[in-house]
Amino acid sequence: MAATAFALVDCNNFYASCERVFAPHLAGRPVVVLSNNDGCIIARSAEAKALGVPMGQPAFQCRELFARHGIAVFSSNYALYGDMSARVMATLSRFTPAMEVYSIDEAFLDLTGLPGGAAKQARRIRETVVRWTGIPVSVGIGPTKTLAKLANRAAKKHPDCGGVLDFSAHPDPDALLASVPVEDVWGIGRRHGAMLAGRGVLSARAFRDLPREFVRKRMTVQGVHTQLELRGFSCIDLDKAPPAPKTLMSSRSFGRAVTTKDELAEALAEYVSRVAAKLRHRGLLASGMQVYVQTYADASGRPPYAGSAFAAPPAPTDHTATLISLATQALGGLFRPGWRYKKAGVILLGLESRAGRQLSLLDAPAPEAARNERLMAALDAVNAKWGQDTLAPAACGITRPWAMRQEKRSPRYTTDWDELPVARAG
């Protein structure tokens, strides 16, 4: 029986690569993608990295750098990235059913026992994905998910390995672990990284060799799992069918400061209508809701105001109008005049499966329930066919002066009939 071989397949500079698939003239050129609201930099092509464009930097601080180097700048286009992700994942699933889609641009695969060995399969995966989707990927292989992650990072760092690195076949694993900064280990973030650095623990190797009790005390059992995984003992299983989400949220920073309760209510109505559509798409009902608002600091130097409120519908629901009126009520208790609001959001809680719901005698369906259900189904069907905001509740407003900025969004090449790429002859 072969030793377990987890692979982590990770798309290189995913969002930037997606933009380039449909803009071939950008091949070899620096490309960056901005966060929602065109706020900060969330993806960079290799060329942009080489020019020193920093990850996470506010976009307005980089304008000069963008102009000087002719960097192509895009607003984020999640319709495009989501669709490209689905294509990559479908390609990966041809290789093994033992696969976990871990994020929009990453998947774990169990390559144990496949013909030719894990590394050979990984090279085939790489070639196939780039040929079928245009997206380049790197593959890290290891006996645990944490080591596969680490190997993936190393594969990206060392171009000479051809985008595939197998931890188990590495000639000097201790040296490899010693070369990885401790805060780059999967599961160890900035805070714990700083705490460890303060104690002279700087590398993955040094962390691996710490006393277990110390790790448990300072980093909880999750830290212990990470440590065991670095030692080669698998603690984190492949999750082929991720469990239903426990919360769903929709929130946005505004394109400009919002000062009135009416505008806040409109924005919240829009977020509710988005998150309710997600809820129905997953076949879930919400039994609670949290609404929150955040302001900018004001001129007097008062710290920003942040408020949140809970509300619950009479019975678990996925009905947009019910949820909107709930959010509007919650806002009533939350709103303070005289502030400039920066952001608001809605979180749906206590999610349960619609199918599994047992109706009690007390919450027998109201007469309008069946009509509501048909209305929501019709709304979702129209929006699925014609685009996300074709139909929206009037409470969301029409002009949306607070809407987020997206000045450089590329077309939704793959998901919108009006934005298909056009091929020209000759």
Added chain:
DNA sequence: TCTGGGGTCCTAGGACCC
């Protein structure tokens, strides 16, 4: 004017119950 959005898990502490 100016720094995203969407998730999960763990722990501690308080309320409440038997």
Added chain:
DNA sequence: TCTGGGGTCCTAGGACCC
């Protein structure tokens, strides 16, 4: 007189991930 031990549920806060 004078105040156990164990369990559950909820919330807030902090940490992590992409």
